[in-house]
Amino acid sequence: MRRDSTARSFGWVLPSVGVQALLTRLAETDLRAQLAYQDRVRAFHSQLRRFYYGYLFNDRPFGKPDFEKAPRYDTQPPASPNRP
Numbered sequence: 537m538r539r540d541s542t543a544r545s546f547g548w549v550l551p552s553v554g555v556q557a558l559l560t561r562l563a564e565t566d567l568r569a570q571l572a573y574q575d576r577v578r579a580f581h582s583q584l585r586r587f588y589y590g591y592l593f594n595d596r597p598f599g600k601p602d603f604e605k606a607p608r609y610d611t612q613p614p615a616s617p618n619r620p
Contacts, residue, residue, distance in 0.1 A: 540567040564613070572613065583607040 547554025560566040587607055591598045 537567065569613075576613065577609075580607065580609045 543553065544557045547557045557566070561568075584607055587605070590596050591602070
């Protein structure tokens with residue numbers, strides 16, 4: 537985070553760096569977006585653990601209807617302030 541902040545600070549002095557920082561932010565490919573993605577993946581894995589551990593460790597039967605109840609990962613990130 538410190539390196540990212542320093543790089544963005546250089547954007548005030550070096551226009552090309554500033555434009556790159558702006559474009560990566562708009563494209564949601566900057567460090568903040570990467571960390572947010574990792575947080576979403578961790579949260580999904582937590583949902584999977586909560587769902588499946590009952591079946592794995594409590595010997596609950598897992599049938600076809602249980603597949604419909606399983607958590608699904610949403611590939612779309614939540615709405616960003618940079619996007620409509």
